[in-house]
Amino acid sequence: MTRLSFIEHALALIREDKLFSTIYVAGTAVAIASAMVVAIFVNIVLADIPPESNRSRTLYLNSYYRKASMSNGEWLYTQFSTEAIDSCFRRMECVEAVAGFMSYLHYLDYKVSDMDGQHEMPVSFTPTNTDFFRLYEFTFLSGRPFSEQEFQDGERVCVITERMAKALSLETGSSLLLADKPFRIVGVVKTVSYMLMNAAADVYIPYKVEGIGLHPERQTNIPYSGNLDVHILLRKGFTQQDFMRELEPWRQRYEAVASSQTGEETGWRVWADSHFFRYISFFSSRGQEESTTLKAMNLMPIALLMLLFLLLPAVNLSGLVSNRMEARRAEMGIRKTFGAKRRWLLQEVINENLVLTLLGGAAGWLLSWLFISLMRHTRVFQTLFVSEDSKSFELSLDPAMFFTPTLFLIAFLCCAVLNLMAALIPAWRSLRKPIVESLNQKR
Amino acid sequence: MYMNTNKQASTTSSSLPLKGVGGSMSWKGVWAHRGQNAFIFVEILLTATLSFFALDAIVVETYNTYIARASGEFEKEHLLVGEVNNTIALSGDMSPDSIFAPIYALRDHVQTLPEVQSVSLVNESYSGRYQSSEWDSVRTETDRSCLIAYEHTFVSGEHFFETLGLTPAPGSPSAEELSEVRGEDNVVITRSLAVALFGTEKVIGRRLVWGGKYHREEDIKHLTVCGVVEDVKAVESQRYFYSIFFPNGLWDNSPFMLIRLKPDADAGAFLARYDMPNLRPQEGAYQLTTLETYNDYKKNHSKLSNAHMVLTMFGLFLGILLLNVMLGTLGSFWLQIRKRTEDIGIMRSFGAKRRDIFRMIWQEATLLTFVACVIGQAIWLQFAMNDLLFMGEKHGALEREADWVAQFWPHFFTVCGVQLLLMLLVVTLGITIPTVIAMYKKPVEALRHE
Numbered sequence: 001m002t003r004l005s006f007i008e009h010a011l012a013l014i015r016e017d018k019l020f021s022t023i024y025v026a027g028t029a030v031a032i033a034s035a036m037v038v039a040i041f042v043n044i045v046l047a048d049i050p051p052e053s054n055r056s057r058t059l060y061l062n063s064y065y066r067k068a069s070m071s072n073g074e075w076l077y078t079q080f081s082t083e084a085i086d087s088c089f090r091r092m093e094c095v096e097a098v099a100g101f102m103s104y105l106h107y108l109d110y111k112v113s114d115m116d117g118q119h120e121m122p123v124s125f126t127p128t129n130t131d132f133f134r135l136y137e138f139t140f141l142s143g144r145p146f147s148e149q150e151f152q153d154g155e156r157v158c159v160i161t162e163r164m165a166k167a168l169s170l171e172t173g174s175s176l177l178l179a180d181k182p183f184r185i186v187g188v189v190k191t192v193s194y195m196l197m198n199a200a201a202d203v204y205i206p207y208k209v210e211g212i213g214l215h216p217e218r219q220t221n222i223p224y225s226g227n228l229d230v231h232i233l234l235r236k237g238f239t240q241q242d243f244m245r246e247l248e249p250w251r252q253r254y255e256a257v258a259s260s261q262t263g264e265e266t267g268w269r270v271w272a273d274s275h276f277f278r279y280i281s282f283f284s285s286r287g288q289e290e291s292t293t294l295k296a297m298n299l300m301p302i303a304l305l306m307l308l309f310l311l312l313p314a315v316n317l318s319g320l321v322s323n324r325m326e327a328r329r330a331e332m333g334i335r336k337t338f339g340a341k342r343r344w345l346l347q348e349v350i351n352e353n354l355v356l357t358l359l360g361g362a363a364g365w366l367l368s369w370l371f372i373s374l375m376r377h378t379r380v381f382q383t384l385f386v387s388e389d390s391k392s393f394e395l396s397l398d399p400a401m402f403f404t405p406t407l408f409l410i411a412f413l414c415c416a417v418l419n420l421m422a423a424l425i426p427a428w429r430s431l432r433k434p435i436v437e438s439l440n441q442k443r
Numbered sequence: 444m445y446m447n448t449n450k451q452a453s454t455t456s457s458s459l460p461l462k463g464v465g466g467s468m469s470w471k472g473v474w475a476h477r478g479q480n481a482f483i484f485v486e487i488l489l490t491a492t493l494s495f496f497a498l499d500a501i502v503v504e505t506y507n508t509y510i511a512r513a514s515g516e517f518e519k520e521h522l523l524v525g526e527v528n529n530t531i532a533l534s535g536d537m538s539p540d541s542i543f544a545p546i547y548a549l550r551d552h553v554q555t556l557p558e559v560q561s562v563s564l565v566n567e568s569y570s571g572r573y574q575s576s577e578w579d580s581v582r583t584e585t586d587r588s589c590l591i592a593y594e595h596t597f598v599s600g601e602h603f604f605e606t607l608g609l610t611p612a613p614g615s616p617s618a619e620e621l622s623e624v625r626g627e628d629n630v631v632i633t634r635s636l637a638v639a640l641f642g643t644e645k646v647i648g649r650r651l652v653w654g655g656k657y658h659r660e661e662d663i664k665h666l667t668v669c670g671v672v673e674d675v676k677a678v679e680s681q682r683y684f685y686s687i688f689f690p691n692g693l694w695d696n697s698p699f700m701l702i703r704l705k706p707d708a709d710a711g712a713f714l715a716r717y718d719m720p721n722l723r724p725q726e727g728a729y730q731l732t733t734l735e736t737y738n739d740y741k742k743n744h745s746k747l748s749n750a751h752m753v754l755t756m757f758g759l760f761l762g763i764l765l766l767n768v769m770l771g772t773l774g775s776f777w778l779q780i781r782k783r784t785e786d787i788g789i790m791r792s793f794g795a796k797r798r799d800i801f802r803m804i805w806q807e808a809t810l811l812t813f814v815a816c817v818i819g820q821a822i823w824l825q826f827a828m829n830d831l832l833f834m835g836e837k838h839g840a841l842e843r844e845a846d847w848v849a850q851f852w853p854h855f856f857t858v859c860g861v862q863l864l865l866m867l868l869v870v871t872l873g874i875t876i877p878t879v880i881a882m883y884k885k886p887v888e889a890l891r892h893e
Contacts, residue, residue, distance in 0.1 A: 019781075023774035030770060034763045312489055312764060316771030319482025323778040326478070380755040383747050 006348055010355035017324070021356060024320055028360020031313030032414055033367035035306040039410045040368055040402060042302055044195050045279045049400045051136040051192060051199045055275040057096075058135065058198075059232040059243055061089075065222050066267045075269060081217055081226030085129070088250050089230065094238035099135040100228040101128035102207055102216060112203060113177045114168045121167055124200070124393065125158075125178065127207035127214050133159075135233045136199040143172035143187030146206055150186070154208035158183040163191040163394055164202045178203060179212040194386045194393040195376075195401070198231065221262060224254060232272070240274045240290050247272075310418045317422035321353065325430035329437075336435050345431055346424075353423040354415070361415035369402050469806040476779055476807075483775045484815045487768060487870070491819025491862060494764045496826075497757040498865070499858045500833040503848055504680060504750045507835045511682035515634065515673020517608030521704040523713070525734040527564070528697050542696050545729045550700065553731075556717070558708035563606035563622075564598055566695040579654045581687065583640050584665070592636055592685040593677035598698075599625040599690040604672065606703045612637070612671040614645045621670040624690045631670040636685040644671050653687065680750030680835065682848065700731060710736050750835075765869045772808065772873025780804065780877045784884065791886040804878045805871065812870045813863065820859045827855055 014021040048055050063084075064075035080100065089098045103126070113120035126132070133145035138159075146157045158178070165171060165188045175182045183205060192200040207216045207228070218226045234243060251268055258266040274290055280298045325332075332345055375381045376395040386393045473480055527546055546564065554562045580589035597603035604611070604618035611618055612634045621631050630651070637646045646668045653664040666687075674684035704710055714734060735743065780787075787800055832854055847853040 019777060020774075023770065023777065027767070027770045027774065030763070030766055308493065309763065312486060312493075312767045313770075315482055315486040315489065316767055316774065319479060319486070319771060319775045320778065322482060323479055323775070378755075379747055380752060383752065 006351040007355055009348070010352040013352060014356065020320060020324055024317060024356050025360040025363060027313050027317050027320070028357050028415075028418060029363035029367055031310050031317075031418055032361045032364025032411065033371065034309035034364075035414045036365055036368035036407070036411055037371055038302060038306050038309065039407060039414075040372060042280075043404065043407055044401045046276060047400070047404065047406070049196060049398060051138045051189075052196045053137045054135060054233055057234045057236065057238075058275050059234060059240055059272040060275070060278050061230040061232060062271045062273075063224070064267075064269045064271075065225060067222070067262065068264050075267070078218070078222065078225040080228045080230045081224055082228065084224035084226065085228065085230060088224070088247075088254070089232060092243070092246050092250070094235055094242045094246055095232055096235045097131040097134040097233040099128060099132040099231045099233070100207070100216070101126050101132055101231075102214060102227060103229045110179055112164065112168065114170065115175050115177060115182065117177060119168050121164070123164065123178075123202040125203035125205060126201040127205050127209065127216070129207065131233070132204065135231055138192070138199070139190040141188045141190060143185070146186050146204075151206040151208060154206060154210055156181060156183045156209055157186045157206065159187040159189055159204040160185055161189055161191040161202050178205070181212055191394060191396065193396040193398060193401075195395055195397075197385055200393070222266070223258065224268060240272055243272050306414065307417075310414060310421065314418055314421035317418070318426050321349075321423050322426035322429070325349070325426050329430060329433065332431060333435050333437075336431075342431050346427055349427040349431075350419065350423050353427075354419045357415045357419040357422070361411055361418075365411050372402075373397060469803075469810045472803065472807040473811055479775055479779050480807075480811055483771050484811055486771045487812055487815035487866060488819045488822075490764045490768050491816045491866065492822045494761050495820065495823040495858065495862065496831065496833065497761045497764075498862050500753050500757050501761065502858050502861050503833050503835045503854075504753050506848065507680045507682040508748075508750050508754075513635075513674035513676050513684045515610055515675055517610075517675065519608075519737045521560075521706060521708060521710060522606075522608065522737040523702040523704065523710060523734055524737050524740040525700040525702065525731040526697065527700055527729055528732040529729055543693060546693075546696070546698065549729050549731070553700065553702060558704050558713050560703045560705045561602045561606045562703075563601040563603045563701040564693055564698045565601070565603065565701060566596060566598065566691065566693065566698055581636070581640070581685070582652050584650045584652055586640075590636070590639055590683075590685055592632075592687050593681075594687055594689065595677070596689045596691040597622070598693045599623060601693070603688075603701075604631070606701045608703065609672040609675060612644045612673055615647065615671040616669070618672075621672065624669045626690065628664070628666050629669045629690060630666045631672060631688040632668055633674050633684050633686045634671055635674045635683065636687070637668070637671045639685065646671060651687075678748070679745075680748050682835070682846065702734075765865065768866065769869045769873045772870045773876065776804065776808065776874045777877035780881045784881065787881050787884065788886050788888070791884075797882040800882045801878050804874055804881075808870050808874045809867060812866050816859075816863050816866050820862065824855065827851075 046055065052058075061080065063078055063080060065078055066075050082100065085098050085100045089095055110123055110125060111120050112123045112125075130145060130148050130151050138145075141162055143159070145159055146155070150157050158176070160170060160176070165185075168176065170176055170185055170188075172185055172188055175184050177183070183203075194200045207214055216226055216228050232243065234240075247270060251270060255266055255268055258268070276295060277290055277298070280302075282301050283294065283297045335345060336342070376397070382393070382395065385395065527549060550562050550564055553559060577594040578591050579594060581592045582589045600623055602619070602622050604621045609618065611621060615621070624631060630653075632646070632651075634644050637644045640646075640651070641649055647670065649668050651666045651668060653666050654662050672688075675686060676684060677686045704713060714736075717734075790800065828851075832851065834848060847857060
């Protein structure tokens, strides 16, 4: 018997008992699809998917300040100013790029039209700086990102997505009207799915552009407080802990300078969340060190949910395998009579079953893809990824969201676990029966 | 002819007279195939336990959203909602009078249209984009136990109640009079709130205490009830209809406009006829930039409620579990019935009718489901008793909960009942195909298996 002869045997069994095989494959497909939907969601949220290819090196900053005279000692939330970006974060050794951008603008009703004003569409746009294009690796179909010079001069230039370029018949070098002001298009990028929430927008412009109601700075006497969200790209080899350690002296220096300038004690705190902990935080609290153990703990509920989705069908499939083993008792008895060891037979049954499970697994993976493809048009799904106030969005699917080596491994593991859970106990129970009793069934 | 013990047991039980097949027969049937039934039993049991919390949430949210209805819900077919906006930069005199004058002119213009019955300007649209979710505690001056009520505002003198269609309760001033209520301390409340607080709907002039449970003492407001209107749902997923309407002045220079059309007017034709969104009296700064029917407005602009999220997410979870149970039952009973073909053949040849075959298998499946479900529910009871029953949004009532959702045993048994019915339905669906195939096998053909 060759190593892979169990495949032939399994295929013969499938042909022999089509009813059993169909029900088994359907049951497996449902189980694997359920588990894979969870895995794919987690993959979409966590994996490095272009243009968010640097998620594993990205930090998301939040800051709080307090001044005794203003807040009764309470910490108040604030975003960052351009000064915080230029005078602090950009100077840090572990930092490769500092993307500052204004994220709240999707609440506002901005529209873009061609220069004639003939064709108009609502847009989501991101006023940002040049580092945004270093942090998020957009695919430029034509043109380039706006330059540092254009950004510093507040030039009315923009980068648009392919979707918008097609909708309004625009191209690199032409212009559009945003908030009734002309902008020159310097680049067209491949459209980004709004499932990649941080990078997605229709138009990217320098936040230093004036005259369209952008206010990156806040009118306070807290120099580092502004209206900018800041995402940090760490240099390779550095971690969130390294960032926090390096930031500490900067923070203390800032507090001292701010306190002496304002004449009252001023506090400043910065929280830096890695991409993982920003989106998966069942058991972590701010300020806790982001360790691998904590990561594993946070993944546990997701793994348990996947296991649950496998466990119930496994019981169901066990019943089916048990029925089939009952039918094959005589065959097993004969083979044992001719010297087959119980371990071999067990392995063979499990291997044969694995073929069916893998068939079901493949069907399940496709089902999960189909399910997400259909679900993305629903309001509930959109709510998970897109702000309800967004006027324009596209929840397109990227192959990198579904077909990655990690997902393949997870799917295979799910199949293996399901197969073991489903086949091991009934096969073991059946093979433990005495040969005489097994053969007796043949009479 | 040789039969093993199991076969003998099933054949013996099957060949008994089938009229009035009872519980003991089903027990025997289930027991005779215990080897195969054990797996489906465990699956149903696990599903019953693990799906209870999801089903509980679905049952409660479905009740809150779709079943608990306010008796005085206003008529929505002839109600329109518009957004008034300024399209030209304002300059010159910026006093409130001069800013609001063109808005009132727009309102008066709309009021003169032949299809329009009444118009009301409001600072916030009712139950629309800015869905009323402001709530606070409310109590009488003599009782410390609180309820939670939703807060709405209306612009005094703007025909709010008659435009929205809120009917005054018996003994309350007319809708026109209620729309004229003014003053910080005067309010209009819903009938349910009046009854819950005072035990009667005739509460004009009675005093309320608004706030206090979640606020500092100085933020408490003492209010006088000036009118009572029929119940209305403040939030889609709320089963209590406790609302308070506070009079207010027009402060928003981009207000909403509620338009109530006459009963014989056609809302669709009205929208088409006046070439929205450019309805305005003359060339002026303000116009109705949008105008939709109330239902469309709510559909397009309301935020997705938590109830919908719960229903969808838990519904999917429950659906997957039930699909597994159905596939499990289908597979398990199909293989079982295939083995029992000869039993069925013997039964048919001794005069058993097709429906007897179906009844026998269905009773076995039902018994299995019932026992597994009850054990699963008993397991979940341990969790439920630790405050794990789903209560939905508890903003409606705080210390005076009295309906079935708020009471433990009625709540628990209601969900148990729904779960049992659902499981029976799923299991019945699962056994139907294999059983029908078995039923329609000819006795001769079935006996050939022997």
